[in-house]
Amino acid sequence: MTGRVIEAAGRDVALFEAGDGAPLVYLHGFADLHGVAADPFPFHQALARDRHLYAPAHPGCAESAEYGDLSTVEDAVYHYLEVLDALEIDRFDLVGHCMGGWIAAELAVRHPRRVASLTLIGASGLFVTGAPIGDVFMMAQPERGIDYAGLRRMLFQGGDTKLARALFPDGRADLDDEMRRYQMLRFASFIGFKPPYFYNRSLVNRLHRVTCPALVIWGAEDRMVPRAHGEAYADGLKGSNGLEIIAGAGHAAHLEEPEKVAGLIGDFLS
Secondary structure: OEEEEEEEOOEEEEEEEEOOOOEEEEEOOOOOEOOOEOOOOHHHHHHOOOOEEEEEOOOOOOOOOOOOOOOOHHHHHHHHHHHHHHHOOOOEEEEEEOHHHHHHHHHHHHOHHHEEEEEEEOOOEOOOOOOOOOOHHHHOOOEOOOEOHHHHHHHOOOOOOHHHHHHOOOOOOOHHHHHHHHHHHHHHHHHHOOOOOOEOOOHHHHHHHOOOOEEEEEEOOOOOOOHHHHHHHHHHOOOEEEEEEEOOOOOOHHHHOHHHHHHHHHHHHO
16 A cells, blocks of 8 residues: 555645555545554555555645635535546545545535445434534543543544554654644534534435445444434435444444454445
């Protein structure tokens, strides 16, 4: 897997890519490549086994340049259309986690003919009555100045697991990792900072426009985006294969159970 920086509409975009085959575009979330870590995880490596994986960093995240006009999710969609144009990718499989899943869904409802398949993992984006998305902005403020246990519990099935503590340690972490987490929160604030956070009220009524095969994957213990959102996505997407629940996983199901999640996606794509 290699990293490079491309130019899209005059903006630098950090990009990891690997593998051979049909193009697969992956849009990241908080606990993820570009969102917290510089290097790909086993999940991303698994996606590249049978596809050419393209995993760009959101504007202002990792080594991607800021997008000065970014203020709505629609701006993010148009940014990614320009990234796809720069990569000369016309039709592709699309996978997104968390906020990346929200952007993926918005892109698919606007340009359904370009998306060969859609996979959403713990995706935000919907307004579901009685099931608000968690306040990651509040949880990102450490308790007593050093304790990130609340944030870890929101993003992972077990807040004290080795993986959770490695990615979101108490106290001061590596400066580059700290910067990536800050950049991701800043990006999120541009398009999602409106309580109850990370939603577009109109999206649920547009999901029927997605005519390609669709797969929805959710961690059984997701404390950031409740399961009701996964059910709403699975019900609304015309080509939905249903909702797959990952036992023993939270919001970051793709990092906690990488082979299981990647296996579901691989079976779905094949």
